[in-house]
Amino acid sequence: MEDRVQYVYALLGLLASFYFIYWKADPLRHIPAIGPSAPILSYLGAYKYYHNAQEVLLEGYNKYKVFRVSMLDRWVVVVSGADMNEELRKVPDTHVSFVEAVDDFTYMKYTVAPDVIEHPLHIPVVRGQLTRNLGLIFPDVVDEMEVAFPEVMPMPTQDDEWAAFPVRDTMAAIVSRISNRVFVGLPLCRDPKFLDTLVEYALSVAKARDILSVVPGLLKGIAGNLLPWSKRAIRHATAYVEPMIQERLQNMQNVGDDDAKKPYDYLTWLIEETQKAKQDPSLVIQLILLSNFAAIHTSSNSITHSLFNLAAHTEYMQPLREEVEAVIQEHGWTKNAIDKMWKLDSFMRESQRLGGIAGISVMRKVVQDITLSDGTYLPRGTMIVAASLGTHTDEKYYKNAEAFEPFRFSEMRMEGDAVRKQYVNTSKEFIPFGHGKHACPGRFFAVNELKAMMAYIVLHYDVKLEEGVSRPENVWVWHDVAPADTKVLFRKRQSKVE
Numbered sequence: 001m002e003d004r005v006q007y008v009y010a011l012l013g014l015l016a017s018f019y020f021i022y023w024k025a026d027p028l029r030h031i032p033a034i035g036p037s038a039p040i041l042s043y044l045g046a047y048k049y050y051h052n053a054q055e056v057l058l059e060g061y062n063k064y065k066v067f068r069v070s071m072l073d074r075w076v077v078v079v080s081g082a083d084m085n086e087e088l089r090k091v092p093d094t095h096v097s098f099v100e101a102v103d104d105f106t107y108m109k110y111t112v113a114p115d116v117i118e119h120p121l122h123i124p125v126v127r128g129q130l131t132r133n134l135g136l137i138f139p140d141v142v143d144e145m146e147v148a149f150p151e152v153m154p155m156p157t158q159d160d161e162w163a164a165f166p167v168r169d170t171m172a173a174i175v176s177r178i179s180n181r182v183f184v185g186l187p188l189c190r191d192p193k194f195l196d197t198l199v200e201y202a203l204s205v206a207k208a209r210d211i212l213s214v215v216p217g218l219l220k221g222i223a224g225n226l227l228p229w230s231k232r233a234i235r236h237a238t239a240y241v242e243p244m245i246q247e248r249l250q251n252m253q254n255v256g257d258d259d260a261k262k263p264y265d266y267l268t269w270l271i272e273e274t275q276k277a278k279q280d281p282s283l284v285i286q287l288i289l290l291s292n293f294a295a296i297h298t299s300s301n302s303i304t305h306s307l308f309n310l311a312a313h314t315e316y317m318q319p320l321r322e323e324v325e326a327v328i329q330e331h332g333w334t335k336n337a338i339d340k341m342w343k344l345d346s347f348m349r350e351s352q353r354l355g356g357i358a359g360i361s362v363m364r365k366v367v368q369d370i371t372l373s374d375g376t377y378l379p380r381g382t383m384i385v386a387a388s389l390g391t392h393t394d395e396k397y398y399k400n401a402e403a404f405e406p407f408r409f410s411e412m413r414m415e416g417d418a419v420r421k422q423y424v425n426t427s428k429e430f431i432p433f434g435h436g437k438h439a440c441p442g443r444f445f446a447v448n449e450l451k452a453m454m455a456y457i458v459l460h461y462d463v464k465l466e467e468g469v470s471r472p473e474n475v476w477v478w479h480d481v482a483p484a485d486t487k488v489l490f491r492k493r494q495s496k497v498e
């Protein structure tokens, strides 16, 4: 009996030693952790980060220049403040990788599509042709918007009657229509089954990612291959998009080098990009899905923040209407007109500053050891991000930082800072679209589309929150931020600008 007790003590001693050695060997031990840092106990930190990332990130931001937070399968190192954001931006791609960071966070091969990590050919198309041709595609954006709004948000027959719409999903439906008018064109952009496939797909990525994050490393590949959703989405999308690709290829062959006769749209640009990269044209289907994944929820969540702010502060409706109406009267529904809406631009940039899509940004994975300017050593494999929430609510960079001041940026622009304070512009103090070489290339398209949508809303509807409801709190899951699925009341616009 005594022997047995001694064996148990010896075993416990051994386990404690292993535990201690494992802990001491943690290559990130020198970086302060928010929450417990010991092995196993760090899951308590992960639990808190899952439910309360906002508090965890702000605690770290206020205490440290560099800190770490725990997720289920990794530590994430976070840097605080504009100068550190700038430092992170400058680390070259030889030492940090954006694509590997996204892959590590989302397990793209299994959750999004199998070949896009190796061949992210939508990026040059979004950065190049799409952005260069925003003026050219704008009439399509406007046309789709004018059809989609009345269809997705039918108004009561009685003109002064209000109707309640769940803004987040309603905006997702409209953004989906408009974006796909550009991505795949008519009539597919209005096909409810195709649009359903896209919505299901976007939701499934988050679900699949959460499942894989709790599967141990070596089994991730097996579990990933068993997940049905991305395969199903590719199968469904293939049925719609494959015939279009074939038709385009045939058409391209028929017209040969005569550029004037070639269709000039997103699908054609993607096909050309896959041809240049000597990839099979079927890759285009994955790239269409990925483009949707990058565009829809980021954009619809962003406009929802703006709409909540407008419904909670209806006093700003009048100045916005005055601006939009005057600009449209002078320039019509053109990209040029959208660029001239400074107040609206500022309103939406301010909504993005306080809302956004995540409490972190500029995510990178270290692929070659680096040492930050404060001496923090980050070995290969470390995940590093910038603290966007902390930066965006820091009094050092924004006076009255917690307050929603919709025209703070347009006022700065009037005082001479005309370019840097546009919605679309990133800086070390404004990182909702990331910053630097990998800053969102789709932001020019997104801002154009979202401003057009807000301008349309301002001109056509009155909005308000339901009785007794205040501006809904954002919903946090890990560091991801989404607006709540609260309803907002809309009615046909009653008053004209005096």
Ligand code: HEM
Binding pocket: 098, 099, 122, 123, 126, 291, 294, 295, 296, 298, 299, 302, 357, 361, 362, 363, 432, 433, 434, 435, 436, 437, 438, 439, 440, 441, 442, 443, 445, 446, 447
């Ligand atoms: C308001 C809407 C949007 C927001 C807030 C947003 C945000 C972001 C962020 C934070 C990043 C990562 C940047 C970094 O870590 O440095 C990113 C990357 C990216 N976004 Fe967006 N995005 C939006 C809309 C779009 C749209 C509409 C498209 C496509 C048309 C798009 C395509 C991309 C792509 C392709 C990347 C990867 C860039 C790269 O690998 O270099 N995004 N976006």
